[in-house]
Amino acid sequence: MDTLPTGFSFKDTPVALAVLDANLRFTNFSNLWFEELTIKKEDISGKFFFDIVPNCPKSFLEILESCLYKPGISTIEQQHIDGEGRSQWYQWRIHHCLDKDEKPTGLIVTTSNITKFKHTKEILIAAENITRIGGWELDLISGSIYWSRITKEIHEVPKDYIPSLETGINFYKEGEHRDKITSLINIAISKGQPWDTELLIVTEKGREVWVRAKGSPVFINGKCVRLYGVFQDIDDTKRLTLKNDKNAEKLRLATTAADVGIWEFNLQDNSVDWDRQMFSLYGIKKGDFSGNYDAWETYIHPNDRNRLQHEFKLALEGSQPLRTQFRVIHPQGEIRHIKANAALHKDGTGKMLKLVGTNWDITEFVNNQLKLNINQESFRGSFESSAVGMSLVATNGSWINVNQSLCKSLGYSRDELLQLSFQDITHPEDLHEDLAYMEEVLAGKRDSYQLEKRYMHKNGKTVHVILTVTAVKAISGEISHFISQILDITDRIEADKKSVELQKITKSQNDSLTNFAHIVSHNLRSHSTNLAMLTQYLTEEEDEEERKSIEKMLIGASESLNETIHHLNEVVLITTGAKGGLHKINLLKTITSVRKNINVLLKEKNVLCEICMNKDIEVLAIPAYLDSVLLNLFTNSIKYSSPDRQPKINITSLSNEDSIIMEFTDNGLGIDLKRHGEKIFGMYKTFHRHKDSKGIGLFITKNQIEAMNGTISVESKVDVGTTFKIVLLSASDKN
Known part of the structure; x- marks a missing residue:
């Protein structure tokens, strides 16, 4: 131990x-x-x-x-x-x-x-959070991978997520990004080469995120045993860079397509920096330009140079921005018009550094503007001197400008019209059509339209015109206003109306003459037949009393003939239509008079005639027409009576608001309406094999009734009888 x-x-x-x-x-x-x-x-x-x-x-x-x-x-x-x-x-x-x-x-x-x-750890964590930089390590001996918290957050995986080399690589977007990281790892392991690259990964949540991946290998005894590095979220910065690069490319393409050059004037050394488009605008090669302010001035047109120098001075002083145009002279002598805008750039202390601006060629625009000015002057002259009314109209209908011809046609002064809109003086009945066409033009469905319409003159009379409207569009493509040509055709319209009236009068006269001829033929024939029969009876009759009776009947027939001729004279006098010839007529008296005229026929045929109506009923009619109608109805009932029964005629009337309805009914042969209903009032249409049938009576009757603003209809059954319903205007409370 x-x-x-x-x-x-x-x-x-x-x-x-x-x-x-x-x-x-x-x-x-x-x-x-x-x-x-x-x-x-x-x-x-x-x-x-x-x-x-x-x-x-x-x-x-x-x-x-x-x-x-x-x-x-x-x-x-x-x-x-x-x-x-x-x-x-x-x-x-x-x-x-x-x-x-x-x-x-x-x-x-x-x-x-x-x-x-x-403290160092806290700073590192804060730095990681701010810069979104995470760490990683790959142990090639054990095959284990370590990801820091930030690295896991960037991949959007759980905190307890354990990656492997395969899963780590698979997070890179399939294709070039995954292939590139695989290649870099292989090169690092085999050759010891570190990497620093920007690639796309697809997170656990499916989001595509740009990352910066850095890696370094560690070798022991010539063998790579470990890889480590950092992993940074650069998505926002990368996407902004890509967007800026894309916008820069768009700007480059746009300036090239629009022929716009970009320049800088450095105030520190008096140098001028041009992009390649500027050389094209000035018609020179890059090698021929020395790149300073004095060299640039040599290309400016002499007549514009002093003004341009003054404007540059004001821009550099900050008095006003540089917004100008001038002419440049190409080395070959061609003159081009240039438009320039520029802004002054300063440092943090307010010191002026440079003037940055753009140039673009507006020669074509200037030339077109000159042509447009000439065209405008020409249009203005044509507008004012035109014999046709012309106007410029805003999209809301107000007048922008009007010429004297239009003022003369409508009776207004120029100032008065400019206070109005076309809607104010358009005839109410024509406004809807005009506005509908205008809406179609505004909607892009048509470029122009033409119609015949009416304006209201200042004095109240109607002005007829042919209106032609054309849309004028601004550069943006939107309609800015309309040009209207207004041709006054009032005199022509009035002449056409008079012509139509004359045609109506002529037609009316022709119709009257035709009716008159038929009435004469029809009515006088009845009277002549009646007189002939009475005369024959008189010559054959020997009984004095009977002869006196026939003489009275002969006198009555003569009086009826005289009255008919008087009525026919009235027909001749009607030249402007039946309306002016309508008179108050007592309906019962007229029916009684007609029955009296054919009394002999009624007796001969033993006709039972019943008339049931108010004696005070009056209608508006032409006497001769009404006589003819009634006479034709009577004679038809007699002519087409049934041989199997005593003939009966029943006449009734009914008042209905402002009209009188008269029904004339008989019990004769009747008419097959299924066969003849549509042609019953046609000319020369007959429905029985009677020797006296001419097919003219009902045709005349219908036309005469309609000439008196009335109507006639029929109801009939074969071998039962016929009812004619006649509607005439009531004369009650009417002049």
Whole structure:
């Protein structure tokens, strides 16, 4: 057994060591005990531990007491407040002592101040959290891998996750990233080459994260036994870098495509730095440009140089930003127009460093602007002098500008129209169509439209126009306003109306003449037949009393003929339509008069005629037309009476609001409406084999009734009879 060196005592032990009895009182101690705990050096034999070690946590008493019965060495880290009031961390190593009966006799306690280690560890943990840097280690002998807390957090795996070489590699995104890390590991193991790379991993949660992976090999006797390194989450920074690189590439492509050059003017040395696009804008080669301000000025057009120098001076003074355009002269003599913008850059103290700006060629724009100005002047001249009304209209319908022709057509002054919108003076009946077309243009469904519409003149009259509207679009593609051409066609419309009226009058006159001819033929034939029969009876009759009766009937027939001719004269006078020829007529008197005219026929056929209506009923009608209608209905009932029964005619009337409904019913042969219903009022349409059937009577009747603003309809059954329903305007309370 080794012995202690001569003169060596317990107090010289090179560690902070103390021996405590079962009551936690000191029995022995080293000198370093006082130095490590920064307490006063004195004889502490027999003193209680917690009287010597001040500000010790109360929980430590329980720990020491429990260690009396706990086998082995216990390692405890505790925070204390030392004698100078500073926070200190100590690592305690405690081992219990037993007697021969295995009973605790005390404790052997060592301590070391780990405050610096603790602080360093805290700083490292904070640094890990801030920089997101984790550590890793691969033992190639055992195959085990260690991942630090941050490394596990980056991979989004649980704290107790135990990786392997295979699973660790599989976290790298399949393809180039996984292949690259595999290759780097193999090279490190075989050739001892460390690596530092940026790759994508796919975390346990499926997220793609950019990481920086660094690794170094450790060799013993020429064999790689260990790999270790750090693992950093650089996702945010990497993605920002990639985005910036992408934006930089976009900017490069954009400036190239847009022919934009970027330049810097360094105020410290008067140097000018151009990108490659600038040389193209100025038409020179890079080797021909000396790269200073004076060299740049030589390419500026002489007429723009002084102005540009002044604007540069104001920009450098900070009085105003540089926003200008000027001309440059290419070495070949070509003049190009350049637009320039620039901003002043300063350091933290406000010292001006440089002017950074852009140039781009606007020659084509300037030339187009000149052409546009010429076109605008031309359009303005055409607009004002046009004989056709023209206007510029905003998308909300308000007038932007109008010419004198439009003002003349609508009766407003220019100032008055500019206070209105086209909706204000559009005829209400035409506004919806105009707005619908306008909405289609605004929606991009059409570029223009044309329609015939009406405006309201200032004096209230109607102005007819042909409107042509074309959309004008801004550079952005949106519609900025409309150009309207307004052709006044009021005179033409009025002429067309007069022509239509004349055609109506001519047609009405022709219809009247046609009806007149039919009425003359139809009505006078009935009268002539009646007169011929009476004359024949008179010549054949020898009885004086009977002859006198026939003479009275002959006088009555003559009077009826005279009245019919009087009515026919009225028809001739109607030239502007039936409406103007309508008169108040007593319906019962008219029916009675017509029946009187054909009294001989009624007696000859033994017709029973019943008339049931109010004697005061009056209708609006043309007398000759109404006579003709009634006469035709009477004669038809007689003509088409049934040979198997006594003919009957029943006439009734009914008042209905502003009309009179007259029903004319007989019990004659009837009409097969299934066969003839659609053509019953047609011209020359007959429905019975009667020798006198001409097929004209009902045609005339319908036209005459409709000419009096009335209607006629029929109900009929074969061998039962026929009812004609005639509706005429009531003359009650009417002029």
